[in-house]
Amino acid sequence: EAGVVQSPRYKIIEKKQPVAFWCNPISGHNTLYWYRQNLGQGPELLIRYENEEAVDDSQLPKDRFSAERLKGVDSTLKIQPAELGDSAVYLCASTPGESGANVLTFGAGSRLTVL
Amino acid sequence: AQSVAQPEDQVNVAEGNPLTVKCTYSVSGNPYLFWYVQYPNRGLQFLLKYITGDNLVKGSYGFEAEFNKSQTSFHLKKPSALVSDSALYFCAVRFMDSNYQLIWGAGTKLIIKP
Numbered sequence: 189e190a191g192v193v194q195s196p197r198y199k200i201i202e203k204k205q206p207v208a209f210w211c212n213p214i215s216g217h218n219t220l221y222w223y224r225q226n227l228g229q230g231p232e233l234l235i236r237y238e239n240e241e242a243v244d245d246s247q248l249p250k251d252r253f254s255a256e257r258l259k260g261v262d263s264t265l266k267i268q269p270a271e272l273g274d275s276a277v278y279l280c281a282s283t284p285g286e287s288g289a290n291v292l293t294f295g296a297g298s299r300l301t302v303l
Numbered sequence: 304a305q306s307v308a309q310p311e312d313q314v315n316v317a318e319g320n321p322l323t324v325k326c327t328y329s330v331s332g333n334p335y336l337f338w339y340v341q342y343p344n345r346g347l348q349f350l351l352k353y354i355t356g357d358n359l360v361k362g363s364y365g366f367e368a369e370f371n372k373s374q375t376s377f378h379l380k381k382p383s384a385l386v387s388d389s390a391l392y393f394c395a396v397r398f399m400d401s402n403y404q405l406i407w408g409a410g411t412k413l414i415i416k417p
Contacts, residue, residue: 192346230393230407231347279346288335288397289354292405294346 190214192295194280200301206268209298213261213282221292222255222265223279231279237263238286270302305330307396309408316384317416324379324411326394335397336377338368341410342390350392353377364388384415 193212201207213220218239223231234253236244239260248255252271257263267274277297283290306329316322328334338350351362358370368379379392394408 228391228410228412230409232407233405281347286403288399288403289352291337291349291352292339292347294339294348296344296346 192280192282192293194278194295194298196298197296198299198301200303201270203272203302204269206266207270207300208264208266209278209280209300211263211265211280211295213263213280214293216284217282217293218260218285219283219290220257220263221279221281221283222263223281225277225279225297227276234265234278243286267300270300272302275300275302305396305398305404305406307394307406307408309392309394309411311411312409313412313414315414315416318386319383322381322384322388322413322415324392324394324413325376326378326408327374327376328394328396328406329375330396330398332399334399336368336370337395337397338362338366338377338379339393339395340364340390341393347393350379386415386417389413389415 195210220237222234225231235248235255237257240257255265277299279297281292281294308327336353339347340350341347350366351360353360353370361367366381370377391410391412393410397405
């Protein structure tokens with residue numbers, strides 16, 4: 189069974205350019221998370237989906253970040269325009285559903301460098 | 304406020320010695336507790352969790368963790384460290400509020416020296 193798949197693994201862009209990250213969760217996993225992780229720090233939740241509904245986007249900087257999960261399967265996270273401070277690793281994770289005991293399965297991450 | 308603390312940025316242990324990576328939390332009620340590991344240039348991987356029952360839980364790669372309710376701690380342990388255990392370790396606590404919020408510690412870098 190394939191794990192959580194993310195692409196691209198690495199992206200280097202100039203500031204003010206747009207960038208998009210894609211995530212395909214484990215088949216059957218209804219809950220999908222996007223996290224941002226800065227070097228040497230813990231993950232910070234950006235948005236959580238239950239199927240196609242964004243149930244927690246309180247930490248998403250909505251002036252420049254957007255996300256979608258149109259059919260409740262794969263998801264895209266977009267930044268437009270990117271700023272220097274957006275350089276980080278963007279992690280996608282999924283669980284079968286929103287039960288407190290569920291374990292998150294993470295993708296390998298997308299490392300963004302903004303120049 | 305609900306919080307998770309990993310008081311050590313880095314832990315250094317000689318290979319073959321026991322290791323402990325500390326985690327404490329501040330929360331009301333009964334949280335669910337998790338440890339994840341991150342190897343260089345890799346995503347986070349689940350190690351173990353405490354939900355209920357026996358306070359000592361065993362996980363992947365020979366790791367175990369002890370839940371101590373009175374001290375609100377969930378320290379990660381391994382009896383004999385391997386060089387390959389060197390990685391970044393994260394404690395995470397899920398608070399059973401209406402949002403199932405998952406709070407992450409800042410991480411502890413574990414270095415095992417041969």
